[in-house]
Amino acid sequence: MHRPRGGQDGDHRPVIVSTATARTRVPDADVCVVGAGPAGLALAARLSERGRSVLLLESGLDRPDLRTQRLNRGTVVGHPTWRLDRSRLRAVGGSGQVWGGWCRALDAEDLRPRAWLPGSGWPLSAADLDPYLAPARSLLGLPAEPPHLEPGVDDDAFATAAGMDVVGYEFSPLRHSVGSHALGARPADDGVVLLQGATVVAMEALGTRRRIDRLVVATADGAHLVVRPRLLVLATGGIENARLLLVAGLGNEHDLVGRYFMDHVHAHVGLLALDEDRSRSPLFAALRHDRRGGGAAWGPALAGSPATRRADRLLAAAFTLTAAPHTYGQPYLALPVRLRLLVDDVARRNALAGRTELVPADLHPHDRRVVRRLIRHHEELQRARFTRGRGRLGLTDAADVRALYVRGEQAPNPDSRVRLDRRRDAHGVPRASLDWQVTDVDRASVEGWVDHVAHAAADSPGIRLLRDPAWQRSIVGGPHHMGTTRMATDPRDGVVDADARVHTVDNLYVAGSSVFPTGGYTNPTLPLVMLALRLADHLADHYVGQPQG
DSSP states (O other): OOOOOOSSTTOOOOOEEEEOOTTOOOOOOSEEEEOOSHHHHHHHHHHHHTTOOEEEEESSBSSOOHHHHGGGOEEEEESOOOOTTTSSOOBTTGGGGSOOOEEOOOOHHHHSOOTTSTTOOOSSOHHHHGGGHHHHHHHTTOOSSOOOOOTTTTTOHHHHHTTEEEEEEEEOTTTTOHHHHHTSSOGGGTTEEEEESOEEEEEEOOTTSSSOOEEEEEOTTSOEEEEOOSEEEEOSHHHHHHHHHHHHTOSOTTSOTTOSOBOOEEEEEEEEEEOHHHHTSHHHHHHTSOTTSTTOOEEEEEEEOHHHHHHHTOOOEEEEEEEOTTSTTOHHHHSOHHHHHHHHHHHHHHHHTTOOOSSOTTSOHHHHHHHHHHHHHHHHHHHHHHHHHHHHHTOOTTSEEEEEEEEEOOOOOTTSEEEEEEEEOTTSOEEEEEEEOOOHHHHHHHHHHHHHHHHHHHTSTTEEEEEOTTGGGGOBOOSOOBOTTOBOSSTTTOSBOTTSBBTTOTTEEEOSGGGOSOOOSSOSHHHHHHHHHHHHHHHHHHTTTSOOO
């Protein structure tokens, strides 16, 4: 099943893919990685490139299916957010299969401690991560160099007046296909044995509990395998990494596993109206571009500048312009959070079942009518609100009106957390319970940035802002699961150290955005891939090949 590994960096060995069954012979490997999402795939690719053998365990198959997805079921309490079996996928590529492709590295400011913000500050600097930007870009299908902003965009007077910078997002061509790309026939992926349908149900640390001695793995045919890892990396996402550690009772000596759960605060905060001259400016022409359609590779956003963040004690945030939320076909982003989550839940369930209709056919006819009526009623409300807003601004029908959409950072909060639920999954493992909290600090920061935009608009001819006083009702998460196994130098402040090793377990590491101490405003995929590559180099340089105690 597995060819003998060579001893030199760069030896080429093929990816071997199989579905785990009772008859599977578990291969010996330098590193065992649990989870074949973007972090796990990047880690396996880099380790293999360095000549190390990897056993990659993935609970799902090539595509998500309803049976495996049920293992992600859990309870959501606190602020309404995405169902746990809808916001993440068990399949090769993980949630990269439903990722929108948004890519941007964290800003240097995101990593620095902020005296006014408890829990902020990474044990890494931008210089520690910079060497991994180019290889991470390559893995995600991005060009070697990011595109330059259009002339006249990055020095726009409106952005300066708002205390903001114009930043660029890129959009990976691999959205929805991270797994198929990362496990293609490329030298960087040689030497990886991928077991699909292999669900880790227990981690056992015997003796001193300083080492993971055994993994119990449930297979696709209902059997169990035992894996004895030399080095183990959990790369199962911000919910599941914490869940596995809590089930095993590892790394939680200071009651930190599962705490500090963060997402990004997403919401429509108002309408921005532009007259004809202003709408032709390079900045607003670029901001109005539909970055998710037409094969667009990049697009700008207005992001709070580091200087303004420090001066006003504001969390990071970025703003983009979207189509006006009343527009037919665009109600999704403007729905009140509970209805938006319902619509998304239905859409994802239909996608897994191979259906395309908005309302599932398996609902009771009465329920289908209720859901359709709710959506139609909300669309009518949005149109009425939009019409009233245009009237308050004195706009003609020809005016260019866009919705202002925010992606905001959350303050570290130990009470926002993942716990274990009383209910169990099909393997008898306790499910996760997520208590996502959106605090007054998070809301006040968004309001502070909207104040800056409003002041800049008031001083800028041709720009008018209509704030939405009810914007908080539309707050929803990315969903970007971060922070539940946060990184810190001191074990009293975090679960893993600067090299992503669990402080109290010698051979256990964690990859992915669960190690983020703070989240900035940036989508986490590119940064977490950078961290995974750094971890792979650390393991290859310092541990692999050494005698195991």
